[in-house]
Amino acid sequence: MRIGELAARAGVSVRSLRYYEEQGLLTSTRSAGGQRHYTQDDVERVAFIQRLYAAGLSSRTIIELLPCLDSPSDENSDAAMERMAKERDRLSAHIEDLLRTRDALDVLMVAAQAHRDARQTAA
Amino acid sequence: MRIGELAARAGVSVRSLRYYEEQGLLTSTRSAGGQRHYTQDDVERVAFIQRLYAAGLSSRTIIELLPCLDSPSDENSDAAMERMAKERDRLSAHIEDLLRTRDALDVLMVAAQAHRDARQTAA
């Protein structure tokens, strides 16, 4: 498929796909005319990349992890493993932080609701 | 306390504190010479702001929530409540996403570990 279709299927902009390639996160075969062609697998790959972006990883970090996804029989596994463990920890910490933040929001909301109820009762 | 001390206590840069004020997230009293003075409460406030930033809220969004923190007996409660509910939902969804991402990372790590073990056994 061409870049437009991949963009549509993966829910990403065409611009982003070209950027991913520029960053080395995604590769493509080229037609005689120079247009990028992708396979079905790339849809999943892009989705995974997006997931890692959403998790706060940078292109640079993602690129260190991808070899592990591409060729699990690589020597890079050692370095990648270390990196993944590190990012996993960071992610866990971030999740914990978000949970605490959500709790804090809940507290605020309960307080606001209580105020609203009080006003309602008074009215 | 002056801005430098608040920055140190809250673990934020002086620049950021001035930015928060510029965005209306933080207020200060000024000395005769124009220097900002803060109270102990501001340390907590800055920590809370940081927490919301980490949760992906923008200054604009935070500013809509803060009135609710400042004066829980405000008319703004209605709008703020709505906003908080919305952000809470977004936050929950984001947390779910991060959990799935962490699971995906775990899967990758298990695969990598399996490969490493296989290599170890072979050697």
Add this chain to the structure above:
DNA sequence: CTAAAACCTGACATCAATGTGAGAGGCAAG
């Protein structure tokens, strides 16, 4: 064959929070 639609490269724009530097002034200790 031709026109429309999709694609190409390259460059500049954007956003938000923060860094950084200049030049000037405040404030406390000696």
Add this chain to the structure above:
DNA sequence: CTTGCCTCTCACATTGATGTCAGGTTTTAG
């Protein structure tokens, strides 16, 4: 008063992913 540190404002730079525009080429539909 002076020295040194902190602070002030203003303004421009940075980062990273993405938007957008321009000018040109490829592909596809009719």
